[in-house]
Amino acid sequence: MSTPSIVINVNGIEVIYNHVILVLKGVSLQVADGQIAAILGGNGAGKTTTLRSISNLLKAERGEVTKGSVELRGERIDILSTSDLVKRGVVQVMEGRHCFAHLTIEENLLTGAYTRSGKAEIAASLEKVYNYFPRLKTRRTSQAAYTSGGEQQMCAIGRALMANPSVLLLDEPSMGLAPQIVEEVFEIVKDLNQKERVTFLIAEQNTNMALRYADYGYIMESGRIVMDGKADDLRNNEDVKEFYLGMGGTERKSFKDVKSYKRRKRWLA
Amino acid sequence: MGFFLETIIAGLMNGVLYSLVALGFVLIFKASGVFNFAQGAMVLFAALAMARFAEWLPEWLGFESLLLANVLAFAIAAFLMLIFAWAVERFVLRHLVNQEGVVLLMATLGITFFIDGFGQTIFGSDIYAIDLGLPAEPIFILEGLFPGGLLINQDDLVTALMAMAMVALLTLFFQKTGTGRALRAVADDHQAAQSVGIPLGRMWVIVWFMAGLTALVAGMIWGEKMGVQFALTFVALKALPVIILGGLTSVPGAIVAGLIIGVSEQLAEVYIGPMVGGGIQIWFAYVLAMVVLLFRPQGLFGEKIIDRV
Amino acid sequence: MSKKKIGDVILDVNNISLRFGGVKALSDISFDVREHEIRAIIGPNGAGKSSMLNCINGVYKPQEGSITFRGQTFKHMNSRQVAELGVARTFQNLALFKGMSVIDNLMTGRNLRIKSNLLLQALRWGPAEREESEHREKVERIIDFLEIQAHRKTPVGQLPYGLQKRVDLGRALAMEPQVLLLDEPMAGMNVEEKQDMCRFVLDVNDEFGTTIVLIEHDMSVVMDISDRVVVLDYGKKIGDGVPDEVRANPDVISAYLGTSH
Amino acid sequence: QAPVQFFPSLTGRTGAVAPNAAPFANGYADYMKLVNARGGINGVQTLVEECETAYATDRGVECYERLKARHGGATVFQPLSTGITFALMPRLAVDKIPMITSGYGRSDTADGAIFPWVFPLLGHYWIAGDVVLQHIANRSGGWDRLRGKTIAVVYHDSPFGREVLPIINRRAEMHGFTVLALPVPPPGVEQRAIWLQIRQQRPDFVIMQTWGVMTATAIRQAVATGFPRDRMFGTWWSGAEPDLRDIGADARGYSAVMMQHGQARDSEVVRQILAQVHDRGQGTGPRAEVGDVLYMRGVVGAMLAVEGVFRAQERFGRGRHVTGEQARWGYENLNITQARLDQLGFAGVLRGPIVTSCRNHVGTAMMRIHTWNGSGFDWSSDWLQADMNVINRMVTASAESFARDNNITRRTEPGC
Amino acid sequence: MFYRENGQFKTTYKSDQQIFAVKQDRIAIIAIIAFAFIGVPMLADEYLFRAILVPFLILALAAIGVNILVGYCGQISLGSGAFMAVGAYMAYNVFMRVEDMPLIVALLSGGFFAMLAGIIFGIPSLRVKGLYLAVATLAAQFFFDWLFVRVRWFTLDSPAGTAEVSNLSVFGWQIATPMDKYLFVLGFVVVFALLAKNLVRGPIGREWMAIRDMDVAASVIGIRPMYAKLTAFAVSSFIIGVAGALWAFVHLGSWEPLSFDINRSFQLLFIVIIGGLGSIMGCFFGAAFIVITPIVLNQLLPWIGSLFGVEISTAMVGHAEFMIFGALIVWFLIKEPHGLAKYWSMARHKLRLWPFPH
Numbered sequence A: 001m002s003t004p005s006i007v008i009n010v011n012g013i014e015v016i017y018n019h020v021i022l023v024l025k026g027v028s029l030q031v032a033d034g035q036i037a038a039i040l041g042g043n044g045a046g047k048t049t050t051l052r053s054i055s056n057l058l059k060a061e062r063g064e065v066t067k068g069s070v071e072l073r074g075e076r077i078d079i080l081s082t083s084d085l086v087k088r089g090v091v092q093v094m095e096g097r098h099c100f101a102h103l104t105i106e107e108n109l110l111t112g113a114y115t116r117s118g119k120a121e122i123a124a125s126l127e128k129v130y131n132y133f134p135r136l137k138t139r140r141t142s143q144a145a146y147t148s149g150g151e152q153q154m155c156a157i158g159r160a161l162m163a164n165p166s167v168l169l170l171d172e173p174s175m176g177l178a179p180q181i182v183e184e185v186f187e188i189v190k191d192l193n194q195k196e197r198v199t200f201l202i203a204e205q206n207t208n209m210a211l212r213y214a215d216y217g218y219i220m221e222s223g224r225i226v227m228d229g230k231a232d233d234l235r236n237n238e239d240v241k242e243f244y245l246g247m248g249g250t251e252r253k254s255f256k257d258v259k260s261y262k263r264r265k266r267w268l269a
Numbered sequence B: 001m002g003f004f005l006e007t008i009i010a011g012l013m014n015g016v017l018y019s020l021v022a023l024g025f026v027l028i029f030k031a032s033g034v035f036n037f038a039q040g041a042m043v044l045f046a047a048l049a050m051a052r053f054a055e056w057l058p059e060w061l062g063f064e065s066l067l068l069a070n071v072l073a074f075a076i077a078a079f080l081m082l083i084f085a086w087a088v089e090r091f092v093l094r095h096l097v098n099q100e101g102v103v104l105l106m107a108t109l110g111i112t113f114f115i116d117g118f119g120q121t122i123f124g125s126d127i128y129a130i131d132l133g134l135p136a137e138p139i140f141i142l143e144g145l146f147p148g149g150l151l152i153n154q155d156d157l158v159t160a161l162m163a164m165a166m167v168a169l170l171t172l173f174f175q176k177t178g179t180g181r182a183l184r185a186v187a188d189d190h191q192a193a194q195s196v197g198i199p200l201g202r203m204w205v206i207v208w209f210m211a212g213l214t215a216l217v218a219g220m221i222w223g224e225k226m227g228v229q230f231a232l233t234f235v236a237l238k239a240l241p242v243i244i245l246g247g248l249t250s251v252p253g254a255i256v257a258g259l260i261i262g263v264s265e266q267l268a269e270v271y272i273g274p275m276v277g278g279g280i281q282i283w284f285a286y287v288l289a290m291v292v293l294l295f296r297p298q299g300l301f302g303e304k305i306i307d308r309v
Numbered sequence C: 001m002s003k004k005k006i007g008d009v010i011l012d013v014n015n016i017s018l019r020f021g022g023v024k025a026l027s028d029i030s031f032d033v034r035e036h037e038i039r040a041i042i043g044p045n046g047a048g049k050s051s052m053l054n055c056i057n058g059v060y061k062p063q064e065g066s067i068t069f070r071g072q073t074f075k076h077m078n079s080r081q082v083a084e085l086g087v088a089r090t091f092q093n094l095a096l097f098k099g100m101s102v103i104d105n106l107m108t109g110r111n112l113r114i115k116s117n118l119l120l121q122a123l124r125w126g127p128a129e130r131e132e133s134e135h136r137e138k139v140e141r142i143i144d145f146l147e148i149q150a151h152r153k154t155p156v157g158q159l160p161y162g163l164q165k166r167v168d169l170g171r172a173l174a175m176e177p178q179v180l181l182l183d184e185p186m187a188g189m190n191v192e193e194k195q196d197m198c199r200f201v202l203d204v205n206d207e208f209g210t211t212i213v214l215i216e217h218d219m220s221v222v223m224d225i226s227d228r229v230v231v232l233d234y235g236k237k238i239g240d241g242v243p244d245e246v247r248a249n250p251d252v253i254s255a256y257l258g259t260s261h
Numbered sequence D: 001q002a003p004v005q006f007f008p009s010l011t012g013r014t015g016a017v018a019p020n021a022a023p024f025a026n027g028y029a030d031y032m033k034l035v036n037a038r039g040g041i042n043g044v045q046t047l048v049e050e051c052e053t054a055y056a057t058d059r060g061v062e063c064y065e066r067l068k069a070r071h072g073g074a075t076v077f078q079p080l081s082t083g084i085t086f087a088l089m090p091r092l093a094v095d096k097i098p099m100i101t102s103g104y105g106r107s108d109t110a111d112g113a114i115f116p117w118v119f120p121l122l123g124h125y126w127i128a129g130d131v132v133l134q135h136i137a138n139r140s141g142g143w144d145r146l147r148g149k150t151i152a153v154v155y156h157d158s159p160f161g162r163e164v165l166p167i168i169n170r171r172a173e174m175h176g177f178t179v180l181a182l183p184v185p186p187p188g189v190e191q192r193a194i195w196l197q198i199r200q201q202r203p204d205f206v207i208m209q210t211w212g213v214m215t216a217t218a219i220r221q222a223v224a225t226g227f228p229r230d231r232m233f234g235t236w237w238s239g240a241e242p243d244l245r246d247i248g249a250d251a252r253g254y255s256a257v258m259m260q261h262g263q264a265r266d267s268e269v270v271r272q273i274l275a276q277v278h279d280r281g282q283g284t285g286p287r288a289e290v291g292d293v294l295y296m297r298g299v300v301g302a303m304l305a306v307e308g309v310f311r312a313q314e315r316f317g318r319g320r321h322v323t324g325e326q327a328r329w330g331y332e333n334l335n336i337t338q339a340r341l342d343q344l345g346f347a348g349v350l351r352g353p354i355v356t357s358c359r360n361h362v363g364t365a366m367m368r369i370h371t372w373n374g375s376g377f378d379w380s381s382d383w384l385q386a387d388m389n390v391i392n393r394m395v396t397a398s399a400e401s402f403a404r405d406n407n408i409t410r411r412t413e414p415g416c
Numbered sequence E: 001m002f003y004r005e006n007g008q009f010k011t012t013y014k015s016d017q018q019i020f021a022v023k024q025d026r027i028a029i030i031a032i033i034a035f036a037f038i039g040v041p042m043l044a045d046e047y048l049f050r051a052i053l054v055p056f057l058i059l060a061l062a063a064i065g066v067n068i069l070v071g072y073c074g075q076i077s078l079g080s081g082a083f084m085a086v087g088a089y090m091a092y093n094v095f096m097r098v099e100d101m102p103l104i105v106a107l108l109s110g111g112f113f114a115m116l117a118g119i120i121f122g123i124p125s126l127r128v129k130g131l132y133l134a135v136a137t138l139a140a141q142f143f144f145d146w147l148f149v150r151v152r153w154f155t156l157d158s159p160a161g162t163a164e165v166s167n168l169s170v171f172g173w174q175i176a177t178p179m180d181k182y183l184f185v186l187g188f189v190v191v192f193a194l195l196a197k198n199l200v201r202g203p204i205g206r207e208w209m210a211i212r213d214m215d216v217a218a219s220v221i222g223i224r225p226m227y228a229k230l231t232a233f234a235v236s237s238f239i240i241g242v243a244g245a246l247w248a249f250v251h252l253g254s255w256e257p258l259s260f261d262i263n264r265s266f267q268l269l270f271i272v273i274i275g276g277l278g279s280i281m282g283c284f285f286g287a288a289f290i291v292i293t294p295i296v297l298n299q300l301l302p303w304i305g306s307l308f309g310v311e312i313s314t315a316m317v318g319h320a321e322f323m324i325f326g327a328l329i330v331w332f333l334i335k336e337p338h339g340l341a342k343y344w345s346m347a348r349h350k351l352r353l354w355p356f357p358h
């Protein structure tokens, strides 16, 4: 098998917020064309920050890439604006939903197609999204602010799909979703990946899910990538099992039985 | 009765002009969540540009036609407003993405200072005339019906028509071009709008330019009425109660509220004013708006303020 | 789960209906919560779980029904009353005071118990000073308990999501509530963090005897730690019982759990 | 090195007042240059330094503090704003600097026994009001004819604007006419309602105590509501070209009382300024404006400032720099005869003599009315003198009450 | 000497809750206050006192009031100028109408009446939010401007409607020279700043901030929005009112409502935002910036011109001052939307880490 071309290449980036808070300390990762890559890691590890630096959404948060570079298909994209990136097919679904509160669900979805033209195609995409998330269809005329947390999450994902992306950056897509919807979302990911060759980079806490669907995984901690490998390999790694999948030995440990003096794993990096 | 009608007519005429200024505020707020205090300064700047070029062009190019001078000056002033819109985006807004409302508001006050100084530097700080050739003398109608007749100002009529045309044009633009939705998205969440590929910069240039155009039309009309001078900027203060009464995000709101405020403050001044010593026009509109807000916190036509946990 | 003693009904929700314009968020919901238990509410997205908490809290005013708390029945309460009665909650979408430090966020939870008046506070003199220290001490205990010592003085807006969730819990705990309503406290956490969170919830429940109402989408968590579960779907109650019962309920399976579980 | 006499100039060259305040500053500066061209005040050169207040009180205070000790000490201030005047008054005695407030400020400062440092030379608003009413009475055929008439007063809703009301009310009591007081909130761009009221109530005359855009708007509204301009009379700040120029012919017939001078393009002093200042490329403002009403008011203000120093030098030493305190003596002991005025180039501009004393800080109460002819002003009345019997009584009463409130004791020097 | 907290272990919560928890800060603040009371009077001249220091201090005080409302409680107000006016005119009435009224009591009663006005005009805040509220507060601005011109009772029926005071004294101390005025105002400002600091870091301050950051959540934990908002309006307008009374009595001596017009409200908001929302210290930075910058520009520009041999006209200086001032404000907002106070805390942060950059 020939090595697939690299779509996203993050090259040793360092990110500082507010001129003082150093968050990423040299992160490098590659996503190959047609791959589903996952970034895993605890709270505050820097997953969101990594995604933001790819999609160039850092500036609004007063963050800055101070070292390293990000490339999209070999082209440096530091100088491109987010909207340029969307035009090139790179779309991010932001953590925490960020729906347009005053717009209806349908209007939210339609703004997702802002960079596209062609009424018919847009209508087709809309239909596709409604197929993926029937719940959205029933709430289409409701203002996004008045929909439930899960509905907003669907809306945010659906909105990104409306741009007809070739690379999707998903930031915690499963957060707040009911289990069967989580499943559905990942099925959609798989679907898009297989049928439309969409490349995915997913930041997830739900390690179990993410590793089931991803091809490749990166584990982040405190602003560094501490481990990476094929999803299957990671899934079978003992440490990952214990600390990310919650399995002691082979059985899943009950949440009831977690000990107060639990051993904590800290990676040596 | 005749007097009552005259008061109402006067109020309506004023109201149309308030609406025009208010419209500029609403456009910008809708599209960028910026409460643009510079609107008044923009009115002055645009009017100064128009007045001065209408005066200079015939001199420079050696023609006499008033109409030609006005048309050319209008075009140049419009072009200046475009540059202004671009500069605001390039040097101010772009760097303030995602900031709080107050910060943006203060930034527009900074812009106000800047263009006040800039406009006067380039165009001077005297009084300049915009002469649209409108008649100033009143006409009296229905003299049979009311003693003394009903007083109508012809220039008021013309300017009201112009203002209404402007309003209609803007409404059309937003309805038909479909940019409206994107603009509202931007107002809701800068970051999310960016993330779906809406180019914030271009959006802002567009709306600031539109607001600049309304400022120009407003400046032209007010300038024709009272001369182009610094005091024009105060007219903008009157637009503030109008926009909150109508709702910060509503174009029709700006129009209806403008008329309401125009009429009610005339009535108040004429009928209540004498009882308390007069001059209440200066606060009446604000108090009226404040009282209405107590019952409808989002103004008459504004979008409901969303409060969810 | 055997050692612990479940008490009487402390909170009783009777026939609550809530509408927003055309949307029926809740229709005729009734369930009760017993003292000391962990009561879970589950259901698909948009089922009305958060709305239910909002009704209990007095954030939403249901059109019909009533809520009985420790024998007192209310048609609808205002939030302040509810807080005074000893009900605290956390929020699904993080409703922390972003500009304030962790300590200050937790200290707001103590506000109901502040007695000194404005003048004393301005002078920070005598009783005011003492009072402040006392509350601070309580809050520090919660900080220790939640293991967020290192972030005491950080503005919460700058904390990562998971820690913010903990602060949210801490703020509710600072109120020393009798009933604690938790709206998806473990969303967006990885397993390790969920374990931590479960531990906190269980400890609170055990040590202080706090009654807990929990909304959560992670079924393993719900099944592991809750005593009884209410299931909502489209604003209607479709199941109620101990976890195993609920897990076996066919309505619940089709509406929520999906077949894979 | 040669002594210089420093005349600070508080200007309003920016913002809303600029069209009206800038000409004043230009006239002030140009006349000082003319004095220097003539050889100074007995050889003492004048020096002007400007400071921009934009009509804002706190900026005015800052300017005063900044300039008061510069260049050997300020001779006299002319803040050109009633508000700044008020704020500076308490400081004058401490700093020992006099202030000339020609045609603005408090009217009761005419009483120098209580306000030693303030000089409303050539007139204050009560005089303005009185003269306007006299003119109206004369036109109507005597004071008696005013009985039963209504006079509307359109005024700037501020202490400046209200200052004219006491005299008008006083006269209304005396002569039995009705006053319709119509305040206009500054800056005065909103007057529709007021003019509707005027249209409804049909007063016989309108008196305007306005300034800047308020004047222009009032006249435009009068045009729009059809109130005859020849029954409108302004006080002196309401009678200036910048506000009327664009209205042009529509304003024809509108009159305003003048503090003696009006437009004076043909006067000797203007000729000299053009020849000795502007022609040498040292003019301060646009040449076209030299001789206009507000420009002339600056020139006259400067002349008065200089004459006080001139007078003070007679007592404290010719050709020497005088301190603010000495200058104050000069202003209180002015005696500018017609001959002196003629010599200075003010023939036909001002009417002498201007004589001040401790009890009289005004110097003269002779005024004239001028009327807009469509493009400029023409004299339309003879010299009118305010009735000082009436006014002095008001001044004394008001000053006394001020003194009481502020624990000031009346000066007791001879002549006070 | 290094700026370090290490080694300063707090053994009691009380000590950790001191106003300035870091020892170096404490020393610095005491040093600054001591310098203000002792050093400044020895160094400054009359111009500095009257034209800069006194207005600076009074505006800083007013800004503290505004900051409590806007920065801490999140209620944007454009009516601060009006509350200053209420303070000024009511203090004046109390001072003049009541025999032998002590100056300090009169000034405080100005604050008291401003507080009442603040509470009344704060009522809309219970329903109205954000920019809507901001514009609604303008009603106060225009109403009081009008009231004090119109109703002559407030100006003791003086014909022109101006107010003036003279011969100020406290306990026999005649406040006559500029230095006296400075010290008198300084005393007020220091006391009020400390009281305000105590309030904002205490329970009520937390209530305000909670309302600001997330009002629904605040009410769920038992904070009454009405109480929190109205106390914020009350405390804020009290302080603003006292500042207004000082501005009138000490700085101007004689005034009209124009001294408290809408530009004053904007100016105060500028101070608060440039200085830093939610920072008492920031008020001083902001006030310094707003008071000094225009004056410096105004004097600097002609001087720069003279370096190049051009004479810049007064009007040109005025316009350039406006332009540069406006541009500076925008630049500041872009550079640091959290205000100068943020630089202050960032500097401290860096000092702590020094010599490492992060």
Ligand SMILES: Nc1ncnc2c1ncn2[C@@H]1O[C@H](COP(=O)(O)OP(=O)(O)OP(=O)(O)O)[C@@H](O)[C@H]1O
Residues within 6 Å of the ligand: A017, A018, A021, A023, A041, A042, A043, A044, A045, A046, A047, A048, A049, A050, A061, A062, A095, A205, C158, C159, C160, C161, C162, C188
């Ligand atoms: N705008 C900001 N200003 C300052 N610090 C920030 C900002 N955003 C994030 N951080 C800090 O950067 C670090 C990494 O945050 P990031 O959001 O990238 O983590 P994450 O891995 O996405 O965590 P989570 O799973 O909680 O979303 C955290 O410590 C956070 O406090």
Ligand SMILES: Nc1ncnc2c1ncn2[C@@H]1O[C@H](COP(=O)(O)OP(=O)(O)OP(=O)(O)O)[C@@H](O)[C@H]1O
Residues within 6 Å of the ligand: A142, A146, A147, A148, A149, A150, A151, A176, A178, B308, C020, C023, C024, C025, C043, C044, C045, C046, C047, C048, C049, C050, C051, C052, C092
């Ligand atoms: N304030 C409101 N106005 C209008 N509709 C509302 C409001 N609050 C909730 N709703 C609607 O009520 C329904 C229930 O919402 P709720 O937030 O309670 O769901 P949920 O069960 O918490 O879902 P999730 O698991 O996704 O958080 C949703 O359809 C939502 O759109």
Ligand SMILES: CC(C)C[C@H](N)C(=O)O
Residues within 6 Å of the ligand: D080, D081, D082, D083, D103, D104, D105, D160, D211, D237
């Ligand atoms: C001084 C003049 C220019 C008139 C001005 N309106 C005043 O304050 O009185």
Ligand SMILES: [Mg+2]
Residues within 6 Å of the ligand: A047, A048, A049, A095, A171, C161
């Ligand atoms: Mg994240």
Ligand SMILES: [Mg+2]
Residues within 6 Å of the ligand: A148, A149, A150, C049, C050, C051, C092, C183
């Ligand atoms: Mg929910």
